Amino acid sequence: MAEEDTMAKYMLIMRGTDESNAAVMAGFEELAPKTYHFIEELTKAGVFVAAEGLDDPGQGVVVDVSGEAPVVTDGPYGETKELFGGYFLLDVASKEEAVEWAKRVPSVAGAKIEVRRVAGDDEMPPGMEGSVEELARSESTGRI
Amino acid sequence: MSTADVEAVWRIESARIVAALTRFTGDFGLAEDAAQEAVAEALVSWPRAAPADPAGWLMATARRRAIDAIRRRTTLKGKYALMAVDPVVEDEIDPDRIDDDVLALMFTSCHPVLSREAQVALTLRVVGGLSSEEIARAFLVPVPTVQARITRGKKTIAAAGVPFELPAAYERRERLSGVLSVVYVIFTEGSTATSGDRLVRPDLAYEAIRLARTLAALLPDEPEVHGLLALCELTAARFPARLDPDGTPVLLEDQDRRRWDHSAIRRGMDALVKASTRGLGPYGLQAAIAATHASAPSVEETDWDRIVVLYEALGRVAPSPVVELNRAVAVAMASGPAQALAIVDELIALDRLPGSHLLPTVRGELLTRLGRRPEARAELELAARLCANQRERSVLLRKAAALT
Numbered sequence: 001m002a003e004e005d006t007m008a009k010y011m012l013i014m015r016g017t018d019e020s021n022a023a024v025m026a027g028f029e030e031l032a033p034k035t036y037h038f039i040e041e042l043t044k045a046g047v048f049v050a051a052e053g054l055d056d057p058g059q060g061v062v063v064d065v066s067g068e069a070p071v072v073t074d075g076p077y078g079e080t081k082e083l084f085g086g087y088f089l090l091d092v093a094s095k096e097e098a099v100e101w102a103k104r105v106p107s108v109a110g111a112k113i114e115v116r117r118v119a120g121d122d123e124m125p126p127g128m129e130g131s132v133e134e135l136a137r138s139e140s141t142g143r144i
Numbered sequence: 145m146s147t148a149d150v151e152a153v154w155r156i157e158s159a160r161i162v163a164a165l166t167r168f169t170g171d172f173g174l175a176e177d178a179a180q181e182a183v184a185e186a187l188v189s190w191p192r193a194a195p196a197d198p199a200g201w202l203m204a205t206a207r208r209r210a211i212d213a214i215r216r217r218t219t220l221k222g223k224y225a226l227m228a229v230d231p232v233v234e235d236e237i238d239p240d241r242i243d244d245d246v247l248a249l250m251f252t253s254c255h256p257v258l259s260r261e262a263q264v265a266l267t268l269r270v271v272g273g274l275s276s277e278e279i280a281r282a283f284l285v286p287v288p289t290v291q292a293r294i295t296r297g298k299k300t301i302a303a304a305g306v307p308f309e310l311p312a313a314y315e316r317r318e319r320l321s322g323v324l325s326v327v328y329v330i331f332t333e334g335s336t337a338t339s340g341d342r343l344v345r346p347d348l349a350y351e352a353i354r355l356a357r358t359l360a361a362l363l364p365d366e367p368e369v370h371g372l373l374a375l376c377e378l379t380a381a382r383f384p385a386r387l388d389p390d391g392t393p394v395l396l397e398d399q400d401r402r403r404w405d406h407s408a409i410r411r412g413m414d415a416l417v418k419a420s421t422r423g424l425g426p427y428g429l430q431a432a433i434a435a436t437h438a439s440a441p442s443v444e445e446t447d448w449d450r451i452v453v454l455y456e457a458l459g460r461v462a463p464s465p466v467v468e469l470n471r472a473v474a475v476a477m478a479s480g481p482a483q484a485l486a487i488v489d490e491l492i493a494l495d496r497l498p499g500s501h502l503l504p505t506v507r508g509e510l511l512t513r514l515g516r517r518p519e520a521r522a523e524l525e526l527a528a529r530l531c532a533n534q535r536e537r538s539v540l541l542r543k544a545a546a547l548t
Contacts, residue, residue: 044243045156046357049407093350096152100198 009049009118010098012088012105017081020110021057024085027108034106042090042101053086082112089118145194150186153198158183158273159358161203163245166308169210172252173298176270178213182206246271247362248310250355253297254323257304262297263326264333269294271358272351282348283333320363324372324427327355331376335383349380360415371419371428377412378434381405397443409438426462429454448478465496469506481513501530505540512547521547 016024024031042048054060057076064071076083088105092098095117102113158179165175182205186198195201253266268274268282276294280287311319334349356373363369385403388394416435419428433454440446455471468491476484488507497503508523524544531537 040361044246044358044361046354046361048357049411091354093155093347094148094152096146096148097155100149100152100156 008092008094010090010092010095011116011118012090012098012102013114013116014053014085014087014105014107015082015112015114016085017083017110020108021083021085023108023110031106031108038104038106039088041104042088047090047092047097047101049089049091051086051088054084057083057085145190145198147187147191149194150183150190150198153202154183154186155273157199157202159246159249159271161206162270163249164203165206165210166249166252167245168207169214170308172301172306172308174210174213175206176294176298178210179206181209243362244310246358248308250323250359251311251316251319252301252306252308254319254326255301255304255306256319256322257300257306258297259293260326260329262293262300263322264329265290265293266297267326267355268330268351272355274351278347282345282351320366320368323359324368327352327359328372328375328427330355331379335379346383349376349383352376353380360418364418367419367421367423368425368427369419370415371425371431374412374415374419374431375427375434377408377415378431378438381408381412381438396437401441404438412438424457426458429458429461433458443477446477448474452478465491466502469497469502472510473506476510476513481510485510485514499530501527501532501536501540503527504530508540508543512543517547 039048039051060074060076062073062075062077064073088101090098090101092101095115098115098117102115105113107113161182162175162179165178166172169175169178179202182202185205186202190198250267250271253270254263258266264283265279268279269276274282276287276290280290283290310316331349331352334345334347334352353373353376356369356376359369360373381404382396382399384405385399385401386394394400412431413435416428416431419425419431424432433451436447436451436454451474452471455467455474459467459471468487472484472487472491475487485507488503488510491497492503492507504523504527508520508527511517511520511523514520521544524540524547528537528540528544531540
């Protein structure tokens with residue numbers, strides 16, 4: 001429970017290949033309840049924030065805004081072998097804990113999971129000394 | 145595997161391991177000791193050879209240690225008959241019972257035979273998986289103090305013969321309020337420390353939120369559990385805006401509301417909806433007040449009438465002079481200072497908050513708004529004399545001086 005690690009959000013990014021995506025679809029009936037159970041585990045551990053799966057990358061659209069006018073093309077982005085297929089967003093105490101959960105994600109051969117820390121100031125910053133006065137005052141004036 | 149990896153597995157698994165062991169052995173203290181021994185062994189052996197199934201390794205090792213301890217005890221006492229406990233080894237973990245086990249663990253850790261300090265220490269240690277060092281650091285007490293609280297707590301539970309089981313339905317509601325208040329004590333200690341130089345301990349506030357989420361997942365039909373979770377989420381949502389860059393506390397009216405954690409607000413609102421199925425209890429009502437602030441773009445545009453109504457309701461279900469004082473401030477915002485002053489004066493007449501600087505602080509501000517400057521100044525000076533906090537006192541004195 002190191003200070004700099006407290007209350008950090010991590011995203012487990014599902015990176016499937018065409019083969020693993022096909023395997024997921026083929027084994028969906030078996031995988032779905034496992035995934036449901038996994039989310040239940042995350043919820044009971046108090047670390048679950050959100051999870052979503054993405055539709056078939058072939059149904060996607062890429063909007064290229066790097067030029068003067070946006071260019072819209074059908075299909076997945078680039079020629080990548082590994083595609084972003086969905087994510088789990090977790091609120092955990094450390095990167096190691098995020099990795100430990102990632103190891104437990106129900107999956108299929110060929111799939112990979114990227115673990116990334118969510119940046120931004122919606123985390124609790126460390127060292128918020130002095131807030132006691134603010135809180136005491138807010139309380140005394142009914143503002144909390 | 146590094147120490148951090150061991151800690152990560154322990155964090156995820158500790159409550160279930162201790163809970164399952166307690167059920168196997170019927171001895172809460174023994175289970176906790178055995179689990180601690182297992183994690184100590186993991187810290188030594190995993191860096192050399194990581195197990196394929198870390199959670200299973202911890203459970204198996206803890207179970208062996210528990211059995212060793214039982215053997216030692218029975219040998220010491222010469223009661224070999226107790227060896228009959230051995231079939232425990234063959235027992236497999238029943239996953240359907242784990243949830244109830246963890247819940248029973250929370251009720252055991254927060255048992256009313258324990259002091260509040262022991263309840264807090266045991267909950268953080270046994271359910272949260274925190275070490276004595278982490279708990280000591282969070283509460284700014286020496287490590288031996290935490291260890292003593294935990295040891296005494298376990299002995300008290302054993303001496304009182306507290307059974308390891310979920311309380312009966314009729315008893316649960318009553319006991320649950322104790323569990324909720326322990327979680328809330330941990331949260332408030334994390335968001336506003338009662339002593340020491342580090343005044344906010346986000347790690348502790350986070351641990352409380354995690355415990356509240358776990359409780360909400362295990363007891364989805366108890367509205368007040370969701371109410372407590374909502375209150376914690378909505379309060380913690382403001383943490384990022386509570387200090388300006390140089391570390392000075394920022395008042396609610398001056399906070400940059402864009403910096404509030406909006407995903408925490410959304411989670412808090414969701415929990416509040418679940419809390420309001422059968423009318424709000426004390427935690428739900430406080431959460432509803434926090435939600436009213438959270439959904440307002442500014443102090444001026446806050447729905448103060450709604451906050452007044454919520455404080456009135458809170459005053460009925462959980463009467464306290466502080467609630468009454470807060471209601472007075474909300475009334476001042478909604479309907480003007482004169483009505484609020486009447487509430488404050490009644491609190492003073494009944495001597496409901498003796499010696500507190502809060503009453504004269506609020507009275508002074510109300511009198512200021514009413515233009516009764518000499519009286520306001522006297523109240524603020526009185527408040528400053530009663531106030532124990534240096535920084536707050538200087539604010540009060542500055543305000544008083546401005547009224548001359």
